[in-house]
Amino acid sequence: MMISEYLKGLGQQARAASFSLANLGAPAKRALLQAIAAELAVSRSDILAANGRDVTAARAAGLNDAMIDRLLLNEARLDAIIADIATVVALPDPIGEEIDSRLLDNGLRLSRRRVPLGVIGVIYEARPNVTVEIAVLALKTGNAVILRGGKETIETNLLLAGAIRRALQSEGLPADAVQLIDNPDRALVNGLLRLDRYVDMIVPRGGQGLQRLCAEQATIPVILGGIGICHMYLDSQADVGRALPVIINAKVQRPTVCNALDTLLVHRKQVASLPRIGRELAALGVKLVACADSRAQLSDAGIGAELADDDSFATEWLSLTLGIKLVSDVDEAIEHIRRYSSGHSEAILTDNVHTAGHFLNEVNSAAVYVNASTRFTDGGQFGLGAEVAVSTQKLHARGPMGLEALTTYKWLGIGDYTSRG
Ligand SMILES: NC(=O)C1=CN([C@@H]2O[C@H](COP(=O)(O)OP(=O)(O)OC[C@H]3O[C@@H](n4cnc5c(N)ncnc54)[C@H](OP(=O)(O)O)[C@@H]3O)[C@@H](O)[C@H]2O)C=CC1
């Protein structure tokens, strides 16, 4: 079948399914999500076997350990995916909510009602839990979804999507509410971006290549789950002893994710703390890429660091590498962030409330923290149950996209045969 015909079919089926889901009541959607959890549990051994095949193929293709870890499922991870569905089940259903209501002087009662977007297309990395998270959030908000996961996870995704589709059928709902693009040809990604007749929103989670592709090709509104060049500023008035575990958490806990720390900006008055910071990070395997001044300081203490250039600070490391730069004050830190940030997550470490307030006001990223790790930018951590992506753009949704980000509203006007005067 031609690519365009295949995609048109997916689009038509998704659109038709979206009508069946749009007005489904909260109890029916809760039952559906529970059925998905049950179906995943029943299919456990098949899912893990399929994942084993994906992992073997990925190893043979030379994927690094971090990427294999992202792809890998095991009993515990599958249990966590199933348990996370229960969290979403327990969240309030936003669909049907009256956002506000008022009576106009002419007698017309106006309100806004929260409704599903319709059909959502998501392009994402080779991470199987994301397949379930997106499907569950989309279904809970009455949306149909077309999924295009990373090519390395195709076997696992087929099994996961299959389980979800069986659950839909068992609940008397159209299986096509969740469809997986099962062909890794990237031409299908291009085609999906142009399926404006059937798809209401595209969410691309990925790197700069994907971002550029969407900007150039998409004929559908896009909400970008973009790269995270994340910063932390260690202020002159920070308690270094308390700050260090937070810096380590942001850099080391999971270095391959978008909310991991990329650049540490250090106030010059904290220069004496650099060897301690550098030593602790190096002991954890972190490679430092430092500006000339901080590199000299580190080198005097016997800690090796590469010399940073402009490109270093524009890099999302996605690994155990950290940029370090000395700055003269909070405003220089803010200026650096404005220049290099991708608008994802930034943090300040300080005991000065005024400096903290200034940073919060002046840094305009999706998530801005005081004395906390950038790693918190995550739907689960924010109490949203899960996330479709972490939006790095400003319109419609920002930061972790949970249930509400998959909805829109419509105006309702109830009159008494009321005409405009
Ligand atoms: N903000 C957020 O919500 C998130 C952001 N990210 C960011 O994603 C990046 C890492 O993930 P990674 O897997 O490497 O991302 P990639 O951008 O390489 O891949 C993500 C998805 O996009 C597809 N894709 C990428 N480029 C193209 C292209 N030119 N044409 C068609 N399809 C394309 C991939 O397909 P294929 O399978 O063929 O490679 C894959 O399905 C990091 O920058 C990270 O910060 C990751 C997760 C969440």
Ligand SMILES: N[C@@H](CCC(=O)OP(=O)(O)O)C(=O)O
């Ligand atoms: N939600 C994630 C971060 C986003 C994510 O999934 O990133 P990636 O590992 O690049 O697919 C977390 O902090 O756990």
